[in-house]
Amino acid sequence: MTLPLRKSILTAVGAVAFAASAQAANLLSNGSFEAESSASYAFAQNWKMNDPDDHGDAWGNAGRENWRAKDGSFIMAIRGLWVDMGDNGGVWQEVEGQPGRTYRLSAWFWADSMWNPQTQEMKLEFWNWDRSQMLGSSVQKIEGVGEDWKEISLTATAPEGTEWVRAVFLASGVSSAGSLQIDDASLEVVSSAPANTDSGGATESSGDYEFLNFGE
Numbered sequence: 001m002t003l004p005l006r007k008s009i010l011t012a013v014g015a016v017a018f019a020a021s022a023q024a025a026n027l028l029s030n031g032s033f034e035a036e037s038s039a040s041y042a043f044a045q046n047w048k049m050n051d052p053d054d055h056g057d058a059w060g061n062a063g064r065e066n067w068r069a070k071d072g073s074f075i076m077a078i079r080g081l082w083v084d085m086g087d088n089g090g091v092w093q094e095v096e097g098q099p100g101r102t103y104r105l106s107a108w109f110w111a112d113s114m115w116n117p118q119t120q121e122m123k124l125e126f127w128n129w130d131r132s133q134m135l136g137s138s139v140q141k142i143e144g145v146g147e148d149w150k151e152i153s154l155t156a157t158a159p160e161g162t163e164w165v166r167a168v169f170l171a172s173g174v175s176s177a178g179s180l181q182i183d184d185a186s187l188e189v190v191s192s193a194p195a196n197t198d199s200g201g202a203t204e205s206s207g208d209y210e211f212l213n214f215g216e
């Protein structure tokens with residue numbers, strides 16, 4: 001019963017946030033990486049497991065840095081072998097989602113000229129209620145990024161059964177030098193399912209439905 005309770009609390013918070021802004025709201029928390037994790041200066045709140053919940057994490061050579069920023073003072077960096085934390089890394093955060101809604105994930109990127117990973121990409125993943133099954137995903141390669149901030153976005157529609165939408169940024173097979181730097185990440189609903197209204201109230205009733213659905 002712990003999970004449904006937590007979800008309903010999160011839903012109530014989300015409904016308030018939605019009501020506060022009629023415009024497409026950023027569903028991600030701390031998308032600019034300004035808030036430091038209580039675990040360490042090297043991580044960002046909401047992008048680290050159990051800080052404050054289990055809906056975000058960082059792995060490998062990803063770390064919060066203050067080198068330069070598109071917004072504020074801090075960024076998330078996926079760093080080269082020089083940091084001695086392995087050859088891959090990334091961060092993810094997930095928010096409650098609904099099937100049929102179309103989501104847009106965007107962020108700004110900056111990369112050192114010597115940065116040359118085998119893979120770097122951003123992903124939208126759609127998960128079921130207990131996040132035991134990924135129902136679908138969409139991937140966008142992070143390409144053409146150099147020593148100037150560049151925005152890249154990805155749009156995808158949540159498949160049937162979606163209850164969580166996860167934003168992921170990652171790189172693997174990283175080079176010795178340099179890093180990929182990320183700032184001002186945003187996840188927005190760009191269109192809603194025709195079967196549901198798109199008001200803040202709909203978010204709340206969805207939470208109730210989820211509670212009843214797996215409360216028994």
Ligand SMILES: [Ca+2]
Pocket residue numbers: 032033034069070071072073074075183184
């Ligand atoms: Ca920032």
